[in-house]
Amino acid sequence: MAEPKQFKLPDAGEGLTEAEIVKWHVQPGDTVTINQMIVEIETAKAVVELPSPYEGVVVGLHAGEGDTVAVGTPIISIDAGDDGAAIPAETAETGETAEAPKKQEAPRAQKEERQPVLVGYGIKTGPTQRRKRKSNATAGAAAAPAAAAPEAPAAPPPPPAAPAPAAPAPPVRPAAPGPRSRALAKPPVRKLAKDLGVDLGTVAPTGPHGTITREDVQSAAASTSAPPTAPATTALVAGEEQRIPIKGVRKHTAAAMVSSAFTAPHVTEFLQVDVTETLAAVRRLRELPEFAEVKVSPLLLVAKALLLAVRRHPLANSHWDEAAQEIVVKPQVNLGIAAATERGLVVPNIKGAQALTLPDLARAIGELTETARAGKATPADLTGGTITISNVGVFGVDTGTPILNPGEVAILAIGQIRDMPWVADGELAVRKVCTLSLSFDHRVIDGELGSKVLRDVGAMLHDPLTMLAWG
Amino acid sequence: MTVDASNGAASAHHESSDSAHEDVRAADRPTRVAEPPELVQLLTPEGDRVDHPDYPLDLAPDEVRSIYRDLVLVRRIDAEANSLQRQGELGIWASLLGQEAAQIGSGRALGAADMAFPTYREHGVAWCRGLPPRKLLELYRGVSHGGWDPAEHNFHLYTIVIGSQALHATGYAMGIQRDGVVGGPNAAAAIAYFGDGASSQGDVNEAFVFASVFNAPVVFFCQNNQWAISEPLERQSRIPLYRRANGFGFPGVRVDGNDVFACLAVTRRALQAARDGQGPSLIEAFTYRMGAHTTSDDPTRYRPDADLEVWKLKDPIERVKAYLARNDLADQEFFDAVEADADELGRQVRADCLDMPDPSPMAMFENVYVEPSALLEEEREQFRTYLASFEDEEAGR
The missing domain is CATH 4.10.320.10 (E3-binding domain)
Incomplete structure (x- = not known):
C-alpha cells in the first residue's frame, strides 16, 4: 500500500505565508478526484477554493475549520491506492516532498512572527534557513559572495509590494492569538x-x-x-x-441585557452636577496617609455617595421576586462596578460595600477592576450584586441610559467630567460638570423615590461635606 | 517573479487615486458618458449568423469546427493552469476565461509572417501561434524567464509591464517598413495586444502617436474586459476606447469580443490594411473578464455578481456550439470528441507542469549577450565558485 499523499497548503496569492481554513468540502473516507474542490481557504487577499491535486480516498484532515495554517503545512492526506502511479500528479517530486514538512515546517509555523513594514507582508523574523558553507572554502569562494548573490538561491523570494491597504483583517477569533495586523x-x-x-x-x-x-x-x-x-x-x-462569533462574555452579556430590558420596566433620570468640590476633595484625600497605597478617583466618591443614598432609601437596594410576588430588600450592599475588559463587559461586585471604610472601599474598587481586567474575576465576584455603577465617562461620553444588571433595581451611570459654563453663586463660571443618570425598575422604584436617590447622590457630589452629614 | 511587483504596484496605485478624486468624478459623470456604440457582430449570443457590410466572412464547416475546438481547448488549458496554481504548482496564473473568442478570432487572423506582441494573458493567441502550453507554464512556475524564442512562432515573450509591448510592436512595425516589404507580396504586420487598463498608460499612447505619424503596419488589439484589476472601465475612459484612435489619426472599431467570427473578420481586415500600407488601426474587442485578474485577486470584493450573470449569457463558446448544432454542422459525437480531447490536453498540461525540472542557477548567464563578454565570463566563474562553496548538493538545481 502506498503512503497517503499529503497536500500542503499552497501560496494561493503571491508571497502569502498563511491562510485560514474556512470550510472543508470533504471528510475522511470521501473519494476525491483530481481538481475536485476540497476546501475553502481565506488568505489575506482572497477567499479561494483549492482543488485536489490527487485522486483517491481522504485519509485525514490535518487542520480544522477556523485554523490558521502556515503555507507549506500538510492539510489533507489522500490515499491514492496501489495503482497511484497512473495518476499524473504523483510524480517522484510530489511524493518525496510529502514527508518533509512534518519535521520542519509545521513547528516553524508556530514560532515565526512577522515584523511589520510599510508595504508588503513584513519581514520574517523566524530562524532563517541558511545553507551551510563548506569549511574548507577557498579564499576565492569566500570573496565571491560579495560579487554574487547576497542570498543563497534557496532563500525565499522577497515579499511583493502588495496592495497593503486592501488586505482585510481575518475574521476575529479571540481564541486564536494569531499575528495581529499592524495598525x-x-x-x-x-x-x-x-x-x-x-x-x-x-x-x-x-x-x-x-x-x-x-x-x-x-x-x-x-x-x-x-x-x-x-x-x-x-x-x-x-x-x-x-462576522464575529457570539460567544463567551458577549453572549452572556447579551442574554442578561435582553432578559433585563424585557422584564424590568426601565426608567432613566438624568442630573447634571457641578462636581468641582468633589474633585477638590479627591485631591485632598490623595494627600492623606490613609490613601497613600490606594487609588483615589472621583469614582470612589460616587460609590460612597451611592452607598449613602441607598442607606437613606433602602428600597433602591432590593430585588423583585416575581415567583414569590415579593420585593426583597437586601440588608447588605454588594456594589457592582461595570468594567470593560478584553473579554467584554463584566460586572464584578464588592460584597458588603456599605460596611467598608473609605480607604477599604478605595482598595476594593482598585482590586476589583484590576482582577476583572486581567480576566481573573471569579464567579463569586460576578454574582450576587445588588446595585451597580457604570462609569461610561471613561469612554468620553456625557451619559447613557444604562440597563439594569438582572435582579437589581437600580444602576447609576457616571458621565465624563468636563469644564462647562455653570452658574455658581449667581455668577457664570467655568466649573467641573458631570452628568449622572439613574435607571431603575419602575415596579419597585417610582419616580419620586428614583428622583430622591439621584438627587441625593448629586447633592453629595456637589458638596462632599454632605456625605459627612448623612454618613 | 516579476509579476508580483508590477501587479502589486499597479493595484496600490489605483487605490490611492480612487479616494482622491471620488467626488470630482461622481459629480460630472452623468454629463460625459457617451451612448454605447454599435458593435461589429457576425454571430449573436444565441448563435444566429448575421452579416455586416464591411466585414464579409465565409467560413467552411471544417473551419468553424476547428475554431470551436480551439475555443474549448484553450479554456481547458486555462482551467488546468488555474487548478495547478491552487495546488501550489504555479506561482500565479492570469486566466483568459471569457476572452477566448477575442484571442482565437484575432490569433487565427494572423499570417505566418505577422508578429504578435502579447500581454501575459494571451494564452489563446499563443495556442494559435503553435506555442506549446508548457512554455507558458514555465514562466508562471518560475522555472524560466520567458521560455521561448519569439522568432520561432512569431510570438513575442509575455510582457508583464502594462502596455510596453505596444511600443515594441510599433517599433517592430516600423522595422517592417524599413525592410521595404509593406505593400508587397512579402508584407507583414505587427499586432499589439493590451487591455482597457493599459489604454491609460503612457506607453500605449506614445505607441499610438508613433504608429500614426509613421503610418506603421501595426494593429492595436485592445481586449476591453471591463476591469483593470479592480478598476472599472469608467475609470479609464469617458468615451468608448475605440474612438480614441480618431484623435491619433487612425481608424478604430469596436467588435463583439465574445464573437469569434467578428474578431476574426475585423482583425483580418485590419492586418491586411496594415500590410497594404494603410497604416495602423485600433480594434476594441468588447468582452468580459469572467475570472479574477490573476489567481492573487478576489473579484468578489469589487464586482457585482449580477454583471457576471449578464455576461454568462454572452459566452463565446456556447454561441458557436449553438451555431454548429442548429445548422447541423456538428453532432454530439463531435462535441464529445472535443471534450475528450480537452480532458486529455488538461492531463498533458498537468503532467508537463509537474515534470518541469528546476533550472540551473547558472542558466541566467546564458542569454545575456549574443557575443561572449569578458566581464560576464568573470562573473559566471565567481558565481560557479560561490555555488560550489556549499556543503549540500543543491547547486545543480
Missing part, C-alpha cells in the same frame, strides 16, 4: 501616539481605509483608563462586513 496610521499620528503613550493597536480607526486619525489617538488618550473595548476594533475594512 494603520501616518507617521505624524504615530509620533503623536508615542508622545501620548497610546498603543495604536488598541485604537479604533475611523479614517479612510481603516487608518487611525489624529482625532482617534487624541480621544484614546483622553480615556487611557479605558481598556480596549474588544478585539473587534482591529483593522476593520470599509465596506466589508465582518
Whole structure:
C-alpha cells in the first residue's frame, strides 16, 4: 500500500505565508478526484477554493475549520491506492516532498512572527534557513559572495509590494492569538501616539481605509483608563462586513441585557452636577496617609455617595421576586462596578460595600477592576450584586441610559467630567460638570423615590461635606 | 517573479487615486458618458449568423469546427493552469476565461509572417501561434524567464509591464517598413495586444502617436474586459476606447469580443490594411473578464455578481456550439470528441507542469549577450565558485 499523499497548503496569492481554513468540502473516507474542490481557504487577499491535486480516498484532515495554517503545512492526506502511479500528479517530486514538512515546517509555523513594514507582508523574523558553507572554502569562494548573490538561491523570494491597504483583517477569533495586523496610521499620528503613550493597536480607526486619525489617538488618550473595548476594533475594512462569533462574555452579556430590558420596566433620570468640590476633595484625600497605597478617583466618591443614598432609601437596594410576588430588600450592599475588559463587559461586585471604610472601599474598587481586567474575576465576584455603577465617562461620553444588571433595581451611570459654563453663586463660571443618570425598575422604584436617590447622590457630589452629614 | 511587483504596484496605485478624486468624478459623470456604440457582430449570443457590410466572412464547416475546438481547448488549458496554481504548482496564473473568442478570432487572423506582441494573458493567441502550453507554464512556475524564442512562432515573450509591448510592436512595425516589404507580396504586420487598463498608460499612447505619424503596419488589439484589476472601465475612459484612435489619426472599431467570427473578420481586415500600407488601426474587442485578474485577486470584493450573470449569457463558446448544432454542422459525437480531447490536453498540461525540472542557477548567464563578454565570463566563474562553496548538493538545481 502506498503512503497517503499529503497536500500542503499552497501560496494561493503571491508571497502569502498563511491562510485560514474556512470550510472543508470533504471528510475522511470521501473519494476525491483530481481538481475536485476540497476546501475553502481565506488568505489575506482572497477567499479561494483549492482543488485536489490527487485522486483517491481522504485519509485525514490535518487542520480544522477556523485554523490558521502556515503555507507549506500538510492539510489533507489522500490515499491514492496501489495503482497511484497512473495518476499524473504523483510524480517522484510530489511524493518525496510529502514527508518533509512534518519535521520542519509545521513547528516553524508556530514560532515565526512577522515584523511589520510599510508595504508588503513584513519581514520574517523566524530562524532563517541558511545553507551551510563548506569549511574548507577557498579564499576565492569566500570573496565571491560579495560579487554574487547576497542570498543563497534557496532563500525565499522577497515579499511583493502588495496592495497593503486592501488586505482585510481575518475574521476575529479571540481564541486564536494569531499575528495581529499592524495598525494603520501616518507617521505624524504615530509620533503623536508615542508622545501620548497610546498603543495604536488598541485604537479604533475611523479614517479612510481603516487608518487611525489624529482625532482617534487624541480621544484614546483622553480615556487611557479605558481598556480596549474588544478585539473587534482591529483593522476593520470599509465596506466589508465582518462576522464575529457570539460567544463567551458577549453572549452572556447579551442574554442578561435582553432578559433585563424585557422584564424590568426601565426608567432613566438624568442630573447634571457641578462636581468641582468633589474633585477638590479627591485631591485632598490623595494627600492623606490613609490613601497613600490606594487609588483615589472621583469614582470612589460616587460609590460612597451611592452607598449613602441607598442607606437613606433602602428600597433602591432590593430585588423583585416575581415567583414569590415579593420585593426583597437586601440588608447588605454588594456594589457592582461595570468594567470593560478584553473579554467584554463584566460586572464584578464588592460584597458588603456599605460596611467598608473609605480607604477599604478605595482598595476594593482598585482590586476589583484590576482582577476583572486581567480576566481573573471569579464567579463569586460576578454574582450576587445588588446595585451597580457604570462609569461610561471613561469612554468620553456625557451619559447613557444604562440597563439594569438582572435582579437589581437600580444602576447609576457616571458621565465624563468636563469644564462647562455653570452658574455658581449667581455668577457664570467655568466649573467641573458631570452628568449622572439613574435607571431603575419602575415596579419597585417610582419616580419620586428614583428622583430622591439621584438627587441625593448629586447633592453629595456637589458638596462632599454632605456625605459627612448623612454618613 | 516579476509579476508580483508590477501587479502589486499597479493595484496600490489605483487605490490611492480612487479616494482622491471620488467626488470630482461622481459629480460630472452623468454629463460625459457617451451612448454605447454599435458593435461589429457576425454571430449573436444565441448563435444566429448575421452579416455586416464591411466585414464579409465565409467560413467552411471544417473551419468553424476547428475554431470551436480551439475555443474549448484553450479554456481547458486555462482551467488546468488555474487548478495547478491552487495546488501550489504555479506561482500565479492570469486566466483568459471569457476572452477566448477575442484571442482565437484575432490569433487565427494572423499570417505566418505577422508578429504578435502579447500581454501575459494571451494564452489563446499563443495556442494559435503553435506555442506549446508548457512554455507558458514555465514562466508562471518560475522555472524560466520567458521560455521561448519569439522568432520561432512569431510570438513575442509575455510582457508583464502594462502596455510596453505596444511600443515594441510599433517599433517592430516600423522595422517592417524599413525592410521595404509593406505593400508587397512579402508584407507583414505587427499586432499589439493590451487591455482597457493599459489604454491609460503612457506607453500605449506614445505607441499610438508613433504608429500614426509613421503610418506603421501595426494593429492595436485592445481586449476591453471591463476591469483593470479592480478598476472599472469608467475609470479609464469617458468615451468608448475605440474612438480614441480618431484623435491619433487612425481608424478604430469596436467588435463583439465574445464573437469569434467578428474578431476574426475585423482583425483580418485590419492586418491586411496594415500590410497594404494603410497604416495602423485600433480594434476594441468588447468582452468580459469572467475570472479574477490573476489567481492573487478576489473579484468578489469589487464586482457585482449580477454583471457576471449578464455576461454568462454572452459566452463565446456556447454561441458557436449553438451555431454548429442548429445548422447541423456538428453532432454530439463531435462535441464529445472535443471534450475528450480537452480532458486529455488538461492531463498533458498537468503532467508537463509537474515534470518541469528546476533550472540551473547558472542558466541566467546564458542569454545575456549574443557575443561572449569578458566581464560576464568573470562573473559566471565567481558565481560557479560561490555555488560550489556549499556543503549540500543543491547547486545543480
